Amino acid sequence: MSLIPLLVFTDLDGTLLDHHSYGYAPAQPALDALARMGAGVVLASSKTAAEIAPLRDQLGLTGWPAIVENGAGLLEPGAEASGGDEAWQTIRAALDALPDTLRAPFTGFGDMDDAGVAQATGLPLPDAALSRKRQFSEPGTWSGDDALRDRFLVALAAEEISARMGGRFLTLSHGATKADRMAEIIDTLQPARTVALGDAPNDVEMLQAADIGVIVANPEATPLPQLPNEEAGRIIRTQLPGPEGWNRAMLDLLSDDKTG
Template identity: 55%
Template sequence: MTQHAPGTPRLVVFTDLDGTLLDHGTYAHDAAGPALAALAARGAPLVLASSKTAAEIAPLHRALRLGRIPAIVENGAAVYRPGEPGRGAAGYARLRRVLDDLPVDLRRGFKGFGEMSAAEVARETGLAPADAARAKRRAHSEPGLWTGSAGGRAAFIAALAAQGVTVRQGGRFLTLSFGGTKADRMTGIAAELGADLTLALGDAPNDVEMLEAADFGVIIRNDHGPGIGPLPGEATGRITRSARPGPEGWNDAVLGFLATHPAREAQRTHG
């Protein structure tokens, strides 16, 4: 377990992955190395929050040496806990049934991972074949591409909403689920980890709720997707924007935050 000095504020950092901590094209996080080291030195838990599956998150979680810290997966539909079994894929099967029961004219504009081979997922995402196969191991949500009209997209989203399915726009894909957001999961995990101060970082519309729910948020510059429009917290400085994209911007933002919110706590190690 993480040791915490009584009476001192505890920082917990929540971060999106693709286009934020991970480079949009290469999925590397090397440029964020100094900030990752600074967080580890401070003993601030890093919580990964992504639309990725638990199967995708697990290798990165190990590579970052995050120990027993939970991670938010499938866009907030579930929480990954290292060493604990998943809950199966019944939710995904139900989601696919709802999707396939839509009228043909609404359904045809959306191509989800369920219709794609691992090779197609690799082509659309730039993932290596093995990582693309992990991306298809979904339990709770369905990402996909919308190729129809804007009006058709709105009708598609409305039809799914009538069936209890929420749709969120990420950096690359629309992601469908039966609810649960990164912000919902962040609240519970922050309490679990004893957070006194939370920082969230993200680059796409599906990160907005998390950025707004954190004590402080950073919008990472997005040069490849829809990005994030102006948020109320920017007027007060509670939410800021990085000058650089991806892990470079992430590194700048985290180091800048730590400099303006210096540690007043004992160093900790994660167990």
């Protein structure tokens, strides 16, 4: 019998965190309810370990692992951000080796200073500095057309670098996904049930891998297309955005006992 009744995997920006303020207060009632029942909450984000470690502490989730940089890395329970950035350096080198026509439209976090990342993300300057402490991946913006982006991605794929679109940024990595890390954590912790919540294309595999997936409304982006199992009710959508939608969905699921 599993000792963990429920394990929740959640994206951050636009999902548990408000898209603009980065606050999570509206989700606190559901977080408290999950804590009372002994459920775990695993943060799963494009954010760096340096960003997620203090946030995880603030949320009272230090005892649970966290998925960082879109699944490219894992922050163990209780661990602080540490380690090298060899994977990130490899990505940066591959970018800089591209022809100018392909390289110029991509502006990565490594191309910006702290103030530039703060402007691009809306983060306070100290938080923007933490978001630039990359180990495994490189998010950025794309200013070219779709055809040029396809050529950009093909060129990077030749170097075994893949790209995923999040809520706002195109993130380059060596290919691991949130769902890959999710599977590892489930294999280790053996929860009785799982729920995943997210709002962007890079959350889709995670949503589909959970017993119940929740697509959180994001007015800032194009809605995700209908996913397999959505008609059957295994994947649901919120009407409210961000932490308000997160809170309502989790409280409804707990009330309906769909997670039991």
